[in-house]
Amino acid sequence: MMFDKGLTTFMIVATSLVMLMTPGLAFFYGGLGCKKNILSIMMQSFVSLGITTILWIAFGYSMCFSGTLAEGSDFFGIIGNLDKAFLNGVTASTPLSSERNFPEYIFVAYQMMFAIITPALITGAFINRVTFKAYVIFLVLWQIFVYYPFVHMVWGGGILQEWGVLDFAGGITVHATAGFAALASVFFVGARAEKNSGPNNIPLVAIGTSLLWFGWYGFNAGSELDVDAITAQAFLNTDVSASVAAITWLTIEWTTGRKRPTFIGLMTGAVAGLATITPAAGYVTLGTAFIIGICAGIVCYQAVKFVERQKWDDALDVWGVHGIGGVFGTIMLGLFATKTVNPNGAVGLFMGGGLGFFLKQITAIVFASAWGFIFTLGVLKLINKFVPVKVSRMDEIKGLDFGYHGEVARQ
Numbered sequence: 585m586m587f588d589k590g591l592t593t594f595m596i597v598a599t600s601l602v603m604l605m606t607p608g609l610a611f612f613y614g615g616l617g618c619k620k621n622i623l624s625i626m627m628q629s630f631v632s633l634g635i636t637t638i639l640w641i642a643f644g645y646s647m648c649f650s651g652t653l654a655e656g657s658d659f660f661g662i663i664g665n666l667d668k669a670f671l672n673g674v675t676a677s678t679p680l681s682s683e684r685n686f687p688e689y690i691f692v693a694y695q696m697m698f699a700i701i702t703p704a705l706i707t708g709a710f711i712n713r714v715t716f717k718a719y720v721i722f723l724v725l726w727q728i729f730v731y732y733p734f735v736h737m738v739w740g741g742g743i744l745q746e747w748g749v750l751d752f753a754g755g756i757t758v759h760a761t762a763g764f765a766a767l768a769s770v771f772f773v774g775a776r777a778e779k780n781s782g783p784n785n786i787p788l789v790a791i792g793t794s795l796l797w798f799g800w801y802g803f804n805a806g807s808e809l810d811v812d813a814i815t816a817q818a819f820l821n822t823d824v825s826a827s828v829a830a831i832t833w834l835t836i837e838w839t840t841g842r843k844r845p846t847f848i849g850l851m852t853g854a855v856a857g858l859a860t861i862t863p864a865a866g867y868v869t870l871g872t873a874f875i876i877g878i879c880a881g882i883v884c885y886q887a888v889k890f891v892e893r894q895k896w897d898d899a900l901d902v903w904g905v906h907g908i909g910g911v912f913g914t915i916m917l918g919l920f921a922t923k924t925v926n927p928n929g930a931v932g933l934f935m936g937g938g939l940g941f942f943l944k945q946i947t948a949i950v951f952a953s954a955w956g957f958i959f960t961l962g963v964l965k966l967i968n969k970f971v972p973v974k975v976s977r978m979d980e981i982k983g984l985d986f987g988y989h990g991e992v993a994r995q
Contacts, residue, residue, distance in 0.1 A: 755863025763907015
């Protein structure tokens with residue numbers, strides 16, 4: 585089989601970039617957390633690399649991308665079948681499709697990187713408070729019952745894709761589900777014993793943000809699964825939204841409250857812009873990406889402040905940045921999508937389209953957010969019946985690095 589060498593190379597690079605995001609997330613969270621829990625925070629991200637890979641090869645990929653609603657070969661358009669379990673029937677010579685002439689193995693790996701980072705995003709909300717054993721169980725169950733169904737429904741030929749819902753790179757499947765799962769976990773585990781402990785290593789946060797930003801080019805541009813004008817549009821839209829959101833967040837901090845521009849604020853704003861542009865990256869113009877960046881900085885900043893006022897201990901602002909970013913980006917897609925950018929997309933409400941597509945986007949994002957929240961709350965209660973979810977107060981005060989893992993990051 586002769587593959588398109590240029591496309592194959594591009595997808596390998598994009599896959600590698602998305603893989604880099606999980607270590608980037610570990611550094612980002614590790615720098616923001618307190619110093620006696622750095623390793624436990626980072627381990628929650630890194631362990632997903634191992635566990636998710638096993639799940640994905642065994643049955644996750646098949647549940648997401650085997651069978652379609654149109655063919656009647658999946659489970660009511662909600663979840664796929666097990667025809668490709670353990671990659672049955674897929675070899676190194678199997679192309680993804682006649683239109684996407686690169687090895688399906690690379691697509692398997694590319695989508696696996698999304699599956700790896702999604703549950704890891706949730707961990708920033710409950711740092712210092714969840715036992716490692718409970719987290720591992722949660723990681724497995726959450727993937728099977730939240731992530732896999734939504735990937736199939738939105739990207740794998742399931743009911744939402746057939747209905748016309750769009751999500752270019754994961755606003756619904758990744759950020760909304762994880763963000764609202766994070767909020768549910770906060771409600772379940774409660775506040776930290778030392779809630780006011782600040783970041784332990786801001787340069788580490790900068791390294792993490794850099795890796796996330798760099799990897800996000802593969803996350804968004806790679807989601808076109810081709811090398812064309814839409815790829816270029818998604819790439820530049822990603823950078824513009826992140827940059828504009830970072831400066832917007834910085835400006836708000838500088839002109840309100842303590843009136844100080846903080847480095848953490850600049851980095852958080854960038855991540856908010858990246859999360860918000862994700863569902864729309866390949867469907868909107870550069871001008872819209874600029875607008876999305878401004879709005880992301882404002883909306884996500886206000887969401888974080890709302891959480892603070894409510895005294896919800898979302899330690900690293902997962903709901904305010906990723907959850908609200910994913911929701912708002914999906915809404916903006918419903919408003920600003922245009923077929924002049926992507927002929928396979930849709931026409932948003934503000935671009936001359938009717939209410940139909942916009943309402944579909946709203947319905948999908950509400951559904952994903954609600955299920956992510958409800959399932960997470962329920963499964964944590966279930967796990968707690970067999971394995972303690974929340975660490976003891978003494979262990980939390982002493983720190984989880986040595987108490988649970990027998991290691992310390994800093995002497």
